[in-house]
Amino acid sequence: MILSKLSLLNFKNYDQIELNVSPYVNCFLGKNGMGKTNILDGIYYLSNCKSFFNSVDSQNIKNEEDFFVLEGEFDGEENKEKIYCGVKRGKKKVFKKGKKEYEKLSDHIGLINTVLISPMDTNLIYEGSETRRKFIDLIISQYDKLYLKTLINYNKVLNHRNAYLKSLQQGMKFDSLSLEIWNEQLITLGKEVHTKRTEFISEFKIVFTEIYNAISGREEHIKLSYSSQLAETEFKDLLTESLHKEKYLGYTTKGTHKDDFSFEIGGKSLKKFGSQGQQKTYLIALKLAQFKHIESKTESKPILLLDDIYDKLDESRISHLMEQICEGTFGQVFITDTNTERLPKFFKKKKYECFAFEIDEGNLVS
Numbered sequence: 001m002i003l004s005k006l007s008l009l010n011f012k013n014y015d016q017i018e019l020n021v022s023p024y025v026n027c028f029l030g031k032n033g034m035g036k037t038n039i040l041d042g043i044y045y046l047s048n049c050k051s052f053f054n055s056v057d058s059q060n061i062k063n064e065e066d067f068f069v070l071e072g073e074f075d076g077e078e079n080k081e082k083i084y085c086g087v088k089r090g091k092k093k094v095f096k097k098g099k100k101e102y103e104k105l106s107d108h109i110g111l112i113n114t115v116l117i118s119p120m121d122t123n124l125i126y127e128g129s130e131t132r133r134k135f136i137d138l139i140i141s142q143y144d145k146l147y148l149k150t151l152i153n154y155n156k157v158l159n160h161r162n163a164y165l166k167s168l169q170q171g172m173k174f175d176s177l178s179l180e181i182w183n184e185q186l187i188t189l190g191k192e193v194h195t196k197r198t199e200f201i202s203e204f205k206i207v208f209t210e211i212y213n214a215i216s217g218r219e220e221h222i223k224l225s226y227s228s229q230l231a232e233t234e235f236k237d238l239l240t241e242s243l244h245k246e247k248y249l250g251y252t253t254k255g256t257h258k259d260d261f262s263f264e265i266g267g268k269s270l271k272k273f274g275s276q277g278q279q280k281t282y283l284i285a286l287k288l289a290q291f292k293h294i295e296s297k298t299e300s301k302p303i304l305l306l307d308d309i310y311d312k313l314d315e316s317r318i319s320h321l322m323e324q325i326c327e328g329t330f331g332q333v334f335i336t337d338t339n340t341e342r343l344p345k346f347f348k349k350k351k352y353e354c355f356a357f358e359i360d361e362g363n364l365v366s
């Protein structure tokens with residue numbers, strides 16, 4: 001899907017802005033804190049039903065205002081879609097395709113796919129396993145609706161099971177039948193999640209390694225691996241073994257909600273031993289691999305959102321990426337830059353269509 005028109009109302013530092021955008025490259029240019037990244041986040045929102053940067057919906061409403069509205073017009077190969085997102089303080093978020101409101105936000109995931117490269121990607125290295133699981137889960141969900149459904153159901157059953165364990169912790173009498181009901185469902189769903197994550201990582205790491213080596217210009221020994229308690233032991237046995245402990249703890253300690261993905265370079269942890277450049281390259285390669293993987297699964301290019309890439313890459317790597325954009329490797333691209341000249345100049349020289357938007361304190365200057 002290609003975005004043709006975007007409008008933001010009371011979103012972050014914007015009062016109201018309406019943009020007709022190019023199907024090729026769009027640059028958002030201006031000084032620090034002007035609202036360049038907020039535009040990319042608006043597009044991310046319309047794709048993923050949430051902000052990439054602030055998960056508290058109401059905090060994305062412009063200060064002092066009561067609501068925000070995002071609207072995007074998207075062109076597919078055969079159809080056009082108008083997507084609406086409205087958030088009002090104290091009210092449920094409303095998401096619509098055309099005039100019809102989605103019953104479940106998860107139904108929207110996969111319709112408009114985006115890949116965002118941002119300085120915040122370092123969280124993937126430094127934060128806990130949940131951040132990595134969310135990243136991988138989003139990629140799979142972007143092309144596999146059933147996976148997302150399974151994952152949501154797994155989490156629901158997990159919550160029920162945890163509530164039951166909590167009640168045991170608080171003194172309720174143990175009833176093995178009640179637990180068995182949750183166990184059976186958790187095992188079926190957990191095994192499905194595990195199988196899909198395993199399949200995903202085996203394909204994804206090939207694309208990822210190719211991209212990493214192409215960016216770094218040499219073959220480094222990098223590794224991306226998936227670790228799960230379910231890999232070695234049957235889920236049923238894991239639950240049986242841990243029941244005694246869990247009755248005291250009041251929550252489920254074993255399962256796919258404990259899975260992790262590890263990033264290594266030269267046989268060592270990327271977090272502890274990778275240089276800054278290696279870490280940046282690793283993250284960019286992960287994101288570009290996300291792009292390639294989704295493209296191959298859906299036969300359609302996701303929208304690429306590049307936030308502050310000058311902060312992430314050196315000049316030669318940026319030129320390489322820009323060349324790839326001009327060669328059509330990526331489809332529609334949105335880029336932010338604090339330098340108002342270099343991107344428009346580059347694309348003009350290449351005779352590649354580029355719309356440049358200059359942003360000043362949440363207003364469009366030109």
Ligand SMILES: Nc1ncnc2c1ncn2[C@@H]1O[C@H](COP(=O)(O)OP(=O)(O)OP(=O)(O)O)[C@@H](O)[C@H]1O
Nearest residue numbers: 012013032033034035036037038059060061062063
């Ligand atoms: N809910 C909100 N209400 C009003 N302003 C907000 C809200 N949320 C964020 N902002 C403002 O948006 C501005 C940041 O916008 P953004 O991150 O898009 O800037 P930027 O142009 O990308 O800057 P940089 O070049 O530093 O990355 C900040 O000044 C911030 O205070």
Ligand SMILES: [Mg+2]
Nearest residue numbers: 036037308336
């Ligand atoms: Mg920014």
